[in-house]
Amino acid sequence: MFRTANRFGALLLCFMLAGGLLAACGSNQQLSEETSEQPGSSSTASETPASGETSPLPAGERTITDELGHEITVPAEPKRVFAPYLEDSLLKLGVKPVVQWSNGPLGHEYLKEELKGVPKLDFSGGLPSPEVVMSYNPDLIILHTAAYAADGAYENYAKIAPTYVFKNASGDVEKSLETLGELLGKSAEADQALQAYQQKVKEAKEKLDQAVGGKKVAIIRFAAKGVSLMGGNYLCGYVVHKQLGIGSSKLVENENSANVSMEVLPELDADYIFIINAYGQGTQRMKEMTESSVWKSIPAVKQGHVYEVSDEYWLGSGLTAYEKIIDDTVKLLVG
Structure with a gap:
Protein backbone atom coordinates (compact mmCIF):
# COMPACT_ATOMS: atom_id res chain seq x y z
CA MET A 1 0.00 0.00 0.00
CA PHE A 2 2.71 2.49 1.09
CA ARG A 3 4.93 1.53 -1.86
CA THR A 4 2.41 3.05 -4.33
CA ALA A 5 2.01 6.36 -2.53
CA ASN A 6 3.94 9.35 -3.77
CA ARG A 7 6.97 10.53 -1.78
CA PHE A 8 5.31 13.66 -0.42
CA GLY A 9 2.19 11.81 0.72
CA ALA A 10 4.29 9.16 2.41
CA LEU A 11 6.35 11.79 4.21
CA LEU A 12 3.22 13.61 5.40
CA LEU A 13 1.67 10.39 6.63
CA CYS A 14 4.82 9.52 8.58
CA PHE A 15 4.72 12.84 10.41
CA MET A 16 1.06 12.29 11.28
CA LEU A 17 1.74 8.77 12.61
CA ALA A 18 4.73 9.96 14.64
CA GLY A 19 2.65 12.67 16.32
CA GLY A 20 -0.07 10.16 17.18
CA LEU A 21 2.42 7.72 18.61
CA LEU A 22 4.03 10.40 20.80
CA ALA A 23 0.63 11.38 22.22
CA ALA A 24 -0.25 7.77 22.88
CA CYS A 25 3.07 7.16 24.60
CA GLY A 26 2.50 10.11 26.92
CA SER A 27 -0.96 8.81 27.78
CA ASN A 28 0.31 5.28 28.42
CA GLN A 29 3.17 6.57 30.58
CA GLN A 30 0.75 8.49 32.80
CA LEU A 31 -1.53 5.44 33.09
CA SER A 32 1.45 3.24 34.00
CA GLU A 33 2.58 5.65 36.72
CA GLU A 34 -0.91 5.79 38.22
CA THR A 35 -1.37 2.02 38.10
CA SER A 36 2.00 1.26 39.69
CA GLU A 37 0.94 3.13 42.83
CA GLN A 38 -1.95 0.73 43.51
CA PRO A 39 -1.25 -2.25 45.83
CA GLY A 40 -0.82 -5.52 43.99
CA SER A 41 -0.54 -3.92 40.54
CA SER A 42 2.32 -3.86 38.05
CA SER A 43 3.48 -1.57 35.29
CA THR A 44 2.11 -4.05 32.73
CA ALA A 45 -1.34 -4.22 34.27
CA SER A 46 -2.96 -2.59 31.22
CA GLU A 47 -1.48 -5.15 28.85
CA THR A 48 -3.06 -8.45 27.93
CA PRO A 49 -0.92 -11.29 29.38
CA ALA A 50 0.67 -13.62 26.88
CA SER A 51 -0.17 -17.30 26.95
CA GLY A 52 1.21 -18.95 30.12
CA GLU A 53 1.71 -15.67 32.01
CA THR A 54 -0.03 -14.90 35.32
CA SER A 55 -2.69 -12.21 35.30
CA PRO A 56 -2.17 -9.27 37.67
CA LEU A 57 -3.80 -9.59 41.10
CA PRO A 58 -6.92 -7.54 41.84
CA ALA A 59 -6.16 -4.31 43.70
CA GLY A 60 -5.22 -4.90 47.31
CA GLU A 61 -4.58 -8.63 47.07
CA ARG A 62 -1.06 -9.76 47.91
CA THR A 63 1.02 -12.83 47.37
CA ILE A 64 2.73 -13.93 50.61
CA THR A 65 4.91 -16.92 51.49
CA ASP A 66 4.17 -18.50 54.86
CA GLU A 67 6.69 -19.96 57.30
CA LEU A 68 6.50 -23.40 55.70
CA GLY A 69 7.14 -22.04 52.21
CA HIS A 70 3.57 -22.07 50.90
CA GLU A 71 2.81 -19.19 48.55
CA ILE A 72 -0.71 -17.84 49.06
CA THR A 73 -2.80 -14.97 47.74
CA VAL A 74 -4.26 -12.98 50.63
CA PRO A 75 -7.57 -11.13 50.13
CA ALA A 76 -7.37 -7.34 50.23
CA GLU A 77 -9.58 -7.16 53.33
CA PRO A 78 -10.24 -10.57 54.92
CA LYS A 79 -13.67 -10.56 56.57
CA ARG A 80 -14.06 -14.13 57.83
CA VAL A 81 -10.89 -15.31 59.53
CA PHE A 82 -10.43 -18.86 60.84
CA ALA A 83 -7.39 -18.75 63.16
CA PRO A 84 -7.73 -21.15 66.10
CA TYR A 85 -5.59 -20.34 69.18
CA LEU A 86 -4.72 -16.90 67.78
CA GLU A 87 -7.77 -15.16 69.22
CA ASP A 88 -5.74 -13.04 71.65
CA SER A 89 -3.64 -11.54 68.85
CA LEU A 90 -6.62 -11.10 66.52
CA LEU A 91 -8.48 -9.11 69.14
CA LYS A 92 -5.45 -6.87 69.64
CA LEU A 93 -5.84 -5.98 65.95
CA GLY A 94 -9.57 -5.37 66.29
CA PRO A 105 -16.07 -26.62 76.68
CA LEU A 106 -13.21 -24.39 77.85
CA GLY A 107 -12.04 -21.63 75.57
CA HIS A 108 -9.92 -18.59 76.34
CA GLU A 109 -11.85 -17.65 79.46
CA TYR A 110 -9.90 -14.42 79.98
CA LEU A 111 -11.18 -13.27 76.57
CA LYS A 112 -14.79 -14.40 77.01
CA GLU A 113 -16.23 -10.87 77.03
CA GLU A 114 -14.39 -9.87 73.86
CA LEU A 115 -15.35 -13.17 72.18
CA LYS A 116 -18.98 -13.08 73.24
CA GLY A 117 -21.12 -14.45 70.43
CA VAL A 118 -18.22 -16.24 68.72
CA PRO A 119 -18.95 -20.00 68.62
CA LYS A 120 -16.46 -22.44 70.16
CA LEU A 121 -14.84 -25.28 68.23
CA ASP A 122 -13.45 -28.18 70.27
CA PHE A 123 -9.88 -29.15 69.40
CA SER A 124 -9.43 -31.68 72.23
CA GLY A 125 -10.07 -34.55 69.82
CA GLY A 126 -7.84 -33.20 67.06
CA LEU A 127 -8.25 -30.92 64.06
CA PRO A 128 -11.73 -30.27 62.69
CA SER A 129 -12.57 -31.85 59.35
CA PRO A 130 -12.49 -29.76 56.16
CA GLU A 131 -16.29 -29.98 56.09
CA VAL A 132 -16.53 -28.39 59.54
CA VAL A 133 -14.09 -25.62 58.60
CA MET A 134 -15.95 -25.00 55.35
CA SER A 135 -19.20 -24.55 57.28
CA TYR A 136 -17.79 -21.30 58.71
CA ASN A 137 -17.15 -19.98 55.18
CA PRO A 138 -13.69 -18.47 55.90
CA ASP A 139 -11.94 -16.27 53.36
CA LEU A 140 -8.60 -16.70 55.17
CA ILE A 141 -7.30 -19.59 57.28
CA ILE A 142 -4.34 -19.12 59.64
CA PRO A 162 -5.96 -19.22 51.34
CA THR A 163 -4.13 -20.88 54.24
CA TYR A 164 -1.15 -19.36 56.05
CA VAL A 165 0.89 -21.54 58.43
CA PHE A 166 3.19 -20.44 61.27
CA LYS A 167 5.93 -22.80 62.42
CA ASN A 168 4.98 -21.86 65.98
CA ALA A 169 3.16 -18.58 66.55
CA SER A 170 3.46 -19.02 70.32
CA GLY A 171 7.26 -19.05 70.13
CA ASP A 172 7.51 -15.32 69.50
CA VAL A 173 4.16 -13.66 70.10
CA GLU A 174 5.38 -10.19 69.16
CA LYS A 175 6.74 -11.31 65.79
CA SER A 176 3.56 -13.30 65.16
CA LEU A 177 1.46 -10.21 65.84
CA GLU A 178 3.46 -8.26 63.27
CA THR A 179 2.86 -11.01 60.71
CA LEU A 180 -0.86 -11.10 61.46
CA GLY A 181 -0.96 -7.33 61.04
CA GLU A 182 0.52 -7.70 57.55
CA LEU A 183 -1.85 -10.52 56.63
CA LEU A 184 -4.94 -8.66 57.77
CA GLY A 185 -3.98 -5.16 56.65
CA LYS A 186 -3.66 -4.11 60.30
CA SER A 187 0.02 -3.21 60.55
CA ALA A 188 -0.69 0.14 62.21
CA GLU A 189 -2.76 -1.57 64.92
CA ALA A 190 -0.01 -4.15 65.44
CA ASP A 191 2.64 -1.44 65.84
CA GLN A 192 0.51 0.44 68.34
CA ALA A 193 -0.15 -2.70 70.42
CA LEU A 194 3.52 -3.67 70.41
CA GLN A 195 4.71 -0.22 71.48
CA ALA A 196 2.26 -0.19 74.40
CA TYR A 197 3.33 -3.69 75.44
CA GLN A 198 7.04 -2.93 75.28
CA GLN A 199 6.51 0.14 77.45
CA LYS A 200 4.64 -2.00 79.98
CA VAL A 201 7.51 -4.53 80.05
CA LYS A 202 10.05 -1.75 80.58
CA GLU A 203 8.16 -0.21 83.50
CA ALA A 204 7.52 -3.58 85.17
CA LYS A 205 11.14 -4.67 84.77
CA GLU A 206 12.36 -1.52 86.51
CA LYS A 207 10.10 -2.20 89.50
CA LEU A 208 11.07 -5.87 89.70
CA ASP A 209 14.79 -5.15 89.42
CA GLN A 210 14.56 -2.93 92.46
CA ALA A 211 12.37 -5.30 94.49
CA VAL A 212 13.66 -8.80 93.63
CA ALA A 223 -1.61 -31.15 84.51
CA ALA A 224 -3.46 -34.40 83.95
CA LYS A 225 -0.41 -36.04 82.39
CA GLY A 226 2.22 -34.85 84.85
CA VAL A 227 4.01 -32.01 86.61
CA SER A 228 6.50 -29.81 84.80
CA LEU A 229 8.73 -26.82 85.43
CA MET A 230 8.29 -24.24 82.69
CA GLY A 231 11.42 -22.82 81.06
CA GLY A 232 12.07 -19.41 79.57
CA ASN A 233 11.50 -20.06 75.88
CA TYR A 234 7.73 -19.83 75.59
CA LEU A 235 4.46 -18.59 77.11
CA CYS A 236 4.56 -17.38 80.74
CA GLY A 237 8.11 -18.64 81.23
CA TYR A 238 9.29 -16.40 78.41
CA VAL A 239 7.52 -13.38 79.92
CA VAL A 240 8.82 -13.91 83.46
CA HIS A 241 12.37 -15.05 82.73
CA LYS A 242 13.30 -13.45 79.39
CA GLN A 243 11.27 -10.26 79.22
CA LEU A 244 11.06 -9.34 82.91
CA GLY A 245 14.55 -10.69 83.55
CA ILE A 246 13.78 -12.77 86.66
CA GLY A 247 16.12 -15.72 87.15
CA SER A 248 15.02 -19.32 86.64
CA SER A 249 15.93 -22.57 88.35
CA LYS A 250 19.03 -24.35 87.09
CA LEU A 251 16.72 -27.26 86.23
CA VAL A 252 15.38 -25.34 83.20
CA GLU A 253 18.14 -22.87 82.39
CA ASN A 254 18.51 -24.19 78.84
CA GLU A 255 15.29 -26.18 78.51
CA ASN A 256 11.72 -25.53 77.43
CA SER A 257 10.50 -27.53 80.40
CA ALA A 258 11.54 -30.22 82.87
CA ASN A 259 9.58 -32.97 84.60
CA VAL A 260 9.08 -32.46 88.32
CA SER A 261 8.88 -35.36 90.76
CA MET A 262 9.34 -35.83 94.49
CA GLU A 263 12.90 -36.93 93.78
CA VAL A 264 13.94 -33.66 92.11
CA LEU A 265 12.03 -31.29 94.39
CA PRO A 266 14.99 -30.85 96.77
CA GLU A 267 16.98 -29.50 93.77
CA LEU A 268 14.45 -26.76 93.10
CA ASP A 269 16.50 -23.60 93.59
CA ALA A 270 13.94 -20.80 93.58
CA ASP A 271 13.07 -17.93 95.89
CA TYR A 272 9.48 -17.80 94.66
CA ILE A 273 7.19 -20.47 93.22
CA PHE A 274 4.21 -19.87 90.93
CA ILE A 275 1.93 -22.87 90.49
CA ILE A 276 -0.58 -23.42 87.68
CA ASN A 277 -3.42 -25.96 87.72
CA ALA A 278 -3.82 -26.54 83.97
CA TYR A 279 -7.50 -26.47 83.02
CA GLY A 280 -8.33 -27.75 86.53
CA GLN A 281 -6.94 -31.14 85.53
CA GLY A 282 -3.94 -31.08 87.85
CA THR A 283 -5.84 -30.81 91.13
CA GLN A 284 -5.02 -34.28 92.41
CA ARG A 285 -1.33 -34.10 91.53
CA MET A 286 -1.07 -30.65 93.06
CA LYS A 287 -2.68 -31.86 96.28
CA GLU A 288 -0.35 -34.85 96.54
CA MET A 289 2.81 -32.83 95.99
CA THR A 290 2.03 -29.72 98.01
CA GLU A 291 0.95 -31.75 101.04
CA SER A 292 4.15 -33.80 101.07
CA SER A 293 6.94 -33.33 103.60
CA VAL A 294 9.40 -32.87 100.73
CA TRP A 295 7.44 -29.91 99.40
CA LYS A 296 7.12 -28.35 102.84
CA SER A 297 10.89 -28.53 103.29
CA ILE A 298 11.59 -26.26 100.29
CA PRO A 299 12.90 -22.83 101.46
CA ALA A 300 10.47 -20.85 99.25
CA VAL A 301 7.56 -22.83 100.72
CA LYS A 302 8.76 -22.26 104.30
CA GLN A 303 8.93 -18.52 103.63
CA GLY A 304 5.40 -18.42 102.24
CA HIS A 305 6.59 -17.50 98.75
CA VAL A 306 4.24 -19.83 96.86
CA TYR A 307 1.48 -18.36 94.71
CA GLU A 308 -1.19 -20.06 92.63
CA VAL A 309 -1.80 -18.12 89.42
CA SER A 310 -4.58 -18.33 86.83
CA ASP A 311 -4.28 -21.01 84.18
CA GLU A 312 -6.64 -18.93 82.01
CA TYR A 313 -3.90 -16.57 80.89
CA TRP A 314 -0.67 -17.94 82.38
CA LEU A 315 -1.01 -20.64 79.73
CA GLY A 316 -2.27 -18.14 77.16
CA LEU A 333 6.59 -9.83 94.01
CA VAL A 334 6.52 -6.06 94.46
CA GLY A 335 3.15 -5.52 96.13
Missing part, protein backbone atom coordinates in the same frame (compact mmCIF):
# COMPACT_ATOMS: atom_id res chain seq x y z
CA VAL A 95 -10.50 -8.56 64.44
CA LYS A 96 -13.05 -11.14 65.62
CA PRO A 97 -12.62 -14.66 64.22
CA VAL A 98 -15.54 -16.65 62.81
CA VAL A 99 -14.99 -19.31 65.48
CA GLN A 100 -12.82 -19.70 68.60
CA TRP A 101 -10.56 -22.53 69.75
CA SER A 102 -11.63 -24.53 72.79
CA ASN A 103 -10.42 -27.48 74.81
CA GLY A 104 -13.68 -29.29 75.41
CA LEU A 143 -2.80 -22.09 61.43
CA HIS A 144 -0.75 -21.21 64.53
CA THR A 145 1.57 -24.22 64.38
CA ALA A 146 3.07 -26.49 61.74
CA ALA A 147 1.50 -29.46 63.53
CA TYR A 148 -1.91 -28.20 62.42
CA ALA A 149 -0.80 -28.47 58.78
CA ALA A 150 0.49 -32.05 58.97
CA ASP A 151 -0.90 -35.26 57.47
CA GLY A 152 -2.62 -33.57 54.54
CA ALA A 153 -4.51 -31.02 56.64
CA TYR A 154 -2.89 -28.10 54.84
CA GLU A 155 -3.84 -29.41 51.40
CA ASN A 156 -7.44 -29.94 52.51
CA TYR A 157 -7.77 -26.54 54.16
CA ALA A 158 -6.07 -24.73 51.25
CA LYS A 159 -8.90 -25.91 48.99
CA ILE A 160 -11.34 -23.99 51.18
CA ALA A 161 -9.50 -20.64 51.47
CA GLY A 213 16.79 -8.28 91.54
CA GLY A 214 18.94 -11.42 91.62
CA LYS A 215 16.09 -13.64 92.87
CA LYS A 216 14.76 -16.73 91.09
CA VAL A 217 11.23 -17.82 90.22
CA ALA A 218 10.01 -21.35 89.46
CA ILE A 219 6.80 -21.82 87.45
CA ILE A 220 5.31 -25.28 88.08
CA ARG A 221 2.50 -26.58 85.88
CA PHE A 222 0.26 -29.32 87.27
CA SER A 317 -0.49 -16.98 74.02
CA GLY A 318 -0.90 -13.33 73.09
CA LEU A 319 -0.19 -9.82 74.35
CA THR A 320 -3.37 -9.62 76.45
CA ALA A 321 -2.36 -12.78 78.31
CA TYR A 322 1.20 -11.52 78.67
CA GLU A 323 0.03 -8.19 80.05
CA LYS A 324 -2.01 -10.00 82.70
CA ILE A 325 1.01 -12.17 83.58
CA ILE A 326 3.10 -9.02 84.04
CA ASP A 327 0.44 -7.48 86.28
CA ASP A 328 0.33 -10.64 88.45
CA THR A 329 4.11 -10.84 88.72
CA VAL A 330 4.48 -7.22 89.81
CA LYS A 331 1.59 -7.50 92.26
CA LEU A 332 2.91 -10.70 93.87
